[in-house]
Amino acid sequence: MAVETGSLHSLLQKGVVWQAYRQPSDKAVSLSTGYPELDQALPGSGWQRGQLVELLYRREGGGELRLLLPALAQLCREGADEREPGWLLWVDPPHIPYAPALAEAGVDLARVLVVRSNSRRDRLWCLEQALKSGCCSAVLGWLPTGQEKAIRRLQVAAVEGGAAGFLFRPAGCREQSSAAPCRLLLQNRASGAEVTILKRRGGWALPAMHLLLGEERILPAIHQERPELRLVD
């Protein structure tokens, strides 16, 4: 990479500054999240291919995958007719991605690859290779705090390869700067979760929105009872 000169150009390249006229609108680039409320808040009405999305969350189990599964399923539907559809690559997930749940959500398991690397160096290498290869529909990675430089590289790779890149990171990264053009914070509530868009292209941060994230399907009984309870109140 060239030496950073601090010029506007390099700031633009780093993704620190965005330009309003670059508001993404291309349908082919945009990928619906499956949550209309969220789509509305995101530039281009959804996740953007060729961009990194950072998902900050506290601990597994709060809906961090449910937030993504509709988009992964959408990618699988799109690629179904392709001769050589791209991978959905999971790099060092914290637990076993459970095949029955993915299949139920509509993810084509034949396109899923799970990578277990031995070191952080290999993990970053693998993420970078996958993002820039151009043959991954989505790349999912788990990265700890810090990593500012690495994320900038990954963003460059994502732009090059056109894959949708999702980085799962601890909520503690919230105050750290990041080259990812889209950053979301997931916070659990008594039911569902609150999603805050910390950073988005072509717009300011927004107030948190409450999403059930598919909980209504996992726990139908509870979510059907709610209106009745209100009636009683």
Add this chain to the structure above:
Amino acid sequence: MTASRASTGREPLWLYLHFPLLALECQLNLSGVAAPGAAALLDDAGRQLRLCNGDAVRAGVEQGMAPATAYSICPELQLLKPNPEQARYQLESLAFWAGNFSAQISLYPPDGLLLEIASMLHYFGGLESFRQRLEQQQLRLGYGACRATGHTPQAARLLARAGRQLCLADKHAHLQQLQELPVNQLELPARMAEQLNGMGLQRLAQLLQLPRESLSNRFGPHLLDHLDRLVGRTPDPQSPFLPPPQFVRLLEFSRELESSQALLFPLRPILESLQGYLRLRGLQAEQLQLLLVARDGEQQLLEICHAGGASEAGIWLELCRLRFEQLRLQQPVLAMQLLVEQFRELDAETVDLFSPPQGRERPAQLLSRLRVRLGEQAVQPLALYPDHRPEKGWTTQGTANLEVVAVPKGRPAWLLRQPERLAQAQLERQVELLKGPERISGGWWDGLPVRRDYYIGRWSDGRLGWLFRDDCGDWYLHGWYG
């Protein structure tokens, strides 16, 4: 001949590659050093220098010198003994390499290759771009070559051996060049060339002006035949080089290679040969077997695979580089053998018509690269498996078919590697059970029976977990609704 030419609408065109220093360079290239310095090859008796490389010539060493004289001029000169077998072996490697440029190749031992190129120009987009591609690849090859085109095999050969770097398409242009050739470069028997010179015939042009009968009477029919084939009056069929069913190349280094990265340097030309070999046969390689022979004779076999098959040297070099990064050599390496015997048919559709645009890799290729660097087991597919026990309900074998497996509903997206014991107190304090029980039992058939009651619970921080109570009443966490 004329008729057949008219029917294909194509003038025949040949290219001859003359490797004047092959016998010397094949030994130097095995030293595994990029710049070996001044070197010369002795003749069979060891009394004179037969070949000198560029560095030696620049130092003032000349062909025909006695070794002692050469040493006095250039003390650091490397003198090598001829090894005709090795040169012949190398010529074969070069013939494989030439498969990148022609579908019909003939060997002209000890130091030449003849390529039919008229039928290839179409694929390369014309003679000029053909020449550029050839030149580029030749630079990386490590062998100096004189190359010349010709409208007949012999024309190309004689022009190349005379040191003319020609790249012409036209028959008349070739004839013109040929006529300039001195009689002693026509590869006639030495006595005949002398006789012709004695008659005042210096160039081919003069020879061709003589009446055919008198030439035949004086020098016999062979001369006339030779000249006819040269100018194209009679056909000159060539025996094509046929690639063997396996690709095997052995390199015995002239010095020990200590680091695995140093192996890449000699490997590159072999992979380019492999690429040519695969082109000749219309195949792709699926697996390379690299055998490294260490100083103490111990052998190490590296298997490098490409999931979808590949032929390009660049791809294989990248895979080898990744593999070598993981490799620790216990002993210096003396020899390396590359064996390729697993091929797949070149799927013309995949490669040509639907090949992804520049910058987009094929999915199989990425998989191969990740596996080579991280290990075969580190990259795994995911599939369903027909078993009620949650920990057995998935597999990395990728063999199970989705259609035969009923997908259990309402499962969590994360499964813990091991169920995690939950203390009763923790459970009461932190977890609110929202759904359950769901009885899951099975496994009596393979000695790992389970009988569990599964619940979905909400932790006090709002997360959803999948937990169960076993036969003994103990609670375990088994997954998270991530």
